[in-house]
Amino acid sequence: MSGQTESEVKPSAVLRITPIDADATLELRQSVLWPSLSIADVLLAEDGNGLHFGAFVPHYGKPIAVISLFDEPLPEQHFVRCGNDSPSQTKAARFRKFACDLMHQNQGIGTHLLQHAVEAARSTLGASIIWCDARTSSSAWYKKRGMIEFGDPFYKGDVQYIRMKMSLDADTCKTSAYNAI
Numbered sequence: 001m002s003g004q005t006e007s008e009v010k011p012s013a014v015l016r017i018t019p020i021d022a023d024a025t026l027e028l029r030q031s032v033l034w035p036s037l038s039i040a041d042v043l044l045a046e047d048g049n050g051l052h053f054g055a056f057v058p059h060y061g062k063p064i065a066v067i068s069l070f071d072e073p074l075p076e077q078h079f080v081r082c083g084n085d086s087p088s089q090t091k092a093a094r095f096r097k098f099a100c101d102l103m104h105q106n107q108g109i110g111t112h113l114l115q116h117a118v119e120a121a122r123s124t125l126g127a128s129i130i131w132c133d134a135r136t137s138s139s140a141w142y143k144k145r146g147m148i149e150f151g152d153p154f155y156k157g158d159v160q161y162i163r164m165k166m167s168l169d170a171d172t173c174k175t176s177a178y179n180a181i
Contacts, residue, residue: 068096
């Protein structure tokens with residue numbers, strides 16, 4: 001993985017995805033995901049251990065979408081067996097705080113950023129599964145991109161979530177290959 005990719009969003013704009021510092025994710029995390037909270041409230045204790053990516057368009061110095069990726073196993077009761085792998089051989093990555101500026105949603109930017117995170121999970125972290133805690137209001141979006149729900153819904157504050165996962169190893173796990181995008 002080169003760390004940076006470019007893809008066309010609209011005929012007049014080129015999307016650039018690049019690694020960023022955790023601090024560069026905070027403004028979008030707060031404004032999109034938790035607008036009633038302070039920036040300090042959207043910090044993660046593990047931010048220093050994560051990979052953070054931002055999507056940029058020309059002539060705008062701030063990211064228009066962000067995602068943070070962590071080397072984190074699936075919750076114990078939800079191990080996925082692929083082929084002959086045991087749960088201990090199944091390495092997972094978790095993405096968190098995935099946010100796209102409201103003015104830039106529904107343009108394919110989030111899809112491209114998620115694809116980039118999936119590739120980073122596979123190539124940089126060596127993961128064969130990627131997972132997240134998805135807002136139930138967004139679960140259909142993730143399903144369209146090949147993710148499946150697991151576990152029971154739960155709440156963070158007054159927002160309902162469901163865990164979602166996807167296999168990154170299309171050779172041994174055919175059930176949720178990332179080919180829907």
